Structures are given as structure tokens and as C-alpha cells.
Amino acid sequence: MNTWLGELVKGLAPNVLLASVVGSRLYGYAAEGSDYDVLGCFAHPTRELLRLRKPGDTITYRDEIVDATLHEVEKFLRLMLKPNGNVVEAALSPLTLVSSRWVSELRSLAEKCVCRRLYMHYRGYATEILKRLDRRFDRKSVLSLYRTILTGIHVLETGRYLFSLNALCEKYGVKIADSPDEVVEDARKLLEMLDEAYRRSNLPERPECEEEADSLLLRIRLYQGSRACQG
Template identity: 30%
Template sequence: MTIEVPPWAAETARALPRPLLFATVSGAHLYGFASVDSDLDLRAVHLLASEEVVGLRTGPQTLQHMGVRDGVELDVVSHDLLKFAKLLTSRNGYVLEQLLSPLVVVTTAVHAELVALAPRLVTRHHAHHYLGFAATQERLYARTGQLKPALYTLRVLLTGIHLMRTGRVETDLGVLGTGLAYVPDLIAAKREAEHGPLPADAAARLAVDVPRLRAELETARDASTLPERSDPAAVEALHDLVVRTRLHGLPGRGRVVLPGPRAGGGRPGPVAR
């Protein structure tokens, strides 16, 4: 049962064969509709040693581990700091959400610096990510009739609208979907089964709401006060952070954070290990 983040999440992330700069929880736990049979999606950033970057034998830019622990399916993915920084300076909503996830299981001073820089890297062009992701999920639920991709479609569109209007990342559908009276019932149904069917009455509502939300996102993008490109000073600061961290390494092992319930709405405090 994985509605709550297991206490061994940090240990699982640290099993990757490189030092971590941070690890957070993504997926359904982050989106507010984890089910009793959801897998646990951990997303991390690791640090390759300098010799693994400048030599003939380079280290892995991406690490991945899939397995099962205590009956919970695991999907752990980590990018090297440089690769992550490049993704962060593109219109990639995935890495932005991973970095700013309030479900933190491993953190360091470098993580804190990345979080501080993130708002200055957001542009109106991040809307393209959310429009594209929503279109993919909409086609998926139309083909499969499953509830999960329908919830993803709503979540993605609402996250994009919120980002364009406020410049802030919010991923919890329970928070975002307060204007849609049927969302709590869909979340409750999803918590009972990861791959359950989309209720028949919800399909008709989505047929109206999804095109409307897509149009709202496009309008919010066009009216957004977000810049056309990332703040050049923030990009330069990110470059300096990557170089400094690469040259001097990661002191210690970082802090382990025990995440509290998602509904708490804030970052849990660090626990020294």
C-alpha cells in the first residue's frame, strides 16, 4: 500500500551508485491521487566525478532502477547534475516539478540553490510542455477508457494554467481541481484502483471541460507576465553552481528527509543522518 511515502524511500534512492544531490517523490503521490497499488516514483539528481566527465570513459548521465520493495513497485530515475541543469533551462515541466516537489526524501545545499534559482528559469513557453502532455494523456484515456490518464489530463492542464498565471508550480489535483465538483469523486475512485475505468458520467464532463481548460491554458500563456526566456543572470548562476559542485564535489552525504502526508502542503523538515 503506497498512498503514503514509505519511510525507506531515502534508503532506496541512496542505493543508486553515485552520490545524490537530491531525491524527491513524483508521480501520483505528488499529484494527489496515489492509489493502494500505485508504484513509487523517485526522481533524483546525482553527481558524476570530474574524471567521469572529462576523460575517455564517461559516467552515466542517467541512472535508473526498477524493482519491488515491501510489495511496492519502484521506479527510480536520476540525472547527472549537468544533464539536469540543461533540462531545467529548457521548457521541461517534468524536471521543474521534480525539483520543486514538496515530497523531499534527500536534500543538500546544492538542492536548496537549485530550488532558489528555479523561479527565474520559468518562461511562458513552459505552457507547450503542458499542452503536449495533456494531448498525449487525452488520447490515452480515449483509447483505454481508464481513469488514470483522464486525471493526468486534468492535472496537467490545471498545473499549466496555474503556472502561467502565478509563476508557481502546483501539482496536487485536489488543490487545483476545486472548481470541478466531480474531481474529489474521481480521486477517490483512483485511490481504490490504479488502473480502474473512467466512470461513464465523468466522460461526458471531460468532453466539455478538457477543451475548455486547454483554451484557458492557451489564453493564460498568451496573457502571462512570465518572460520569453530564462533570466540570463539565473542561467549564469546555474552554470557557476554546476562548475563549483563538479570541481569541489559533494561534502558529506546530504540530509535525509522523512516526508509527511501530501495533504500537509509543505516541505517536511530535514532529519540529520
């Protein structure tokens, strides 16, 4: 990945643990000049968390070409356990910008958070996009709609992520429509497929790795604290 982007992200927060490219560049439909969507996590120095006035748990950065969000690791793990599909995707994205000693464990946890409850994330987001398209029909939202629903179907059926929209369309025999009426009709059919995938899914209902997440958070805190003492 781009060195300049990784360096920019590392400068946004102390102790960036994981940062990945998400959005259209991950899904394979970025247009020329598309910005870079980045999502990841960082760890505050442990001593900062012991103060009366706690530091913020989310850092954002936006300019003409970068839209980055970094959550403090405790918040990142809580969102993962919810599960929040955006956070799970960021942890599993192959487009890694910033890595650390904790990445493999974060990814392992993300894999264990793939469950039936992700249906609510993808169903809810698809509904939001449809409302947005009703107000303003644009190609990027159309692609996002198809990607969201097809991702949900694939995850519920297989327990795995397939990030490429083209690959998802090929697998499910879907052709992206051009007109508003055709898009709405496609969405209706695909949402029915998503509902059926949820009913038939053999995935666990919810993440069953809270103790692992708690252990990981504790070890990160202790590690950060020991580094501060050594410094």
C-alpha cells in the same frame, strides 16, 4: 518521507544531490498500492568526466513499488533550463527523499525557470494523454489529464506550483468527469483556458538564469574534485 525509500535512492548513484517523490503521490491521487515515482539528480565524480569514455547521464530503477529516475546534474540543469516541467516539479516538490548542500540553489534555479515556455510542456503532455485515452480509457490517465492542464493554467497565471489536484479543482471550480465524452469536453474547455493563460501570462518568455546554472555546475564539479583529492 520513507527512510527505506531514501536509502534505496541514495544507493542508485554516486553523490545524489536531490531526489523527490513526484507523480500521483505528489498530486494527491495515489491509490492503495500505487508505486513511488522518484525524480532527481546526482553528480559523477569529476575525474570520471575527464575520461575518454564518459559515464551515462541517466540512471533508472524500477521494481514493483518504485519507479526512479536520476539524471546527472548537467543533464538535470539543461532540462530545467529548457524548461522541462517534470524536472522543475521535482526540484520544487515538498516530498524530498534525498537532500544535499546544493538543494537550496537547485530549488532557487527551478523557481527562476518558471516561465511562459512551460506552456509547451503542459500543452504537449495533455495532448499525449488525450491520445492515450482515445485508445484506452482509464481513471489514472483521466486524473493525470486534469492535473496536467490545471497545473499549466495555475503556473502561467501565478508563477507558482500548486501540486494537489483537489486544490486545483477547487480553485478553478472543476469537477472530474466520469464518462469519456464528458472528459473530452472538459479537456477542450480547459485547454482553451490554458491557451488563454499563456496569452495573458506576465511571466518571462524563457529562463534567464543560464549563468547561475553554469556557475552552480562549475562549483559542484570543483567540490567533487576537491573531495576526491582529499580522499
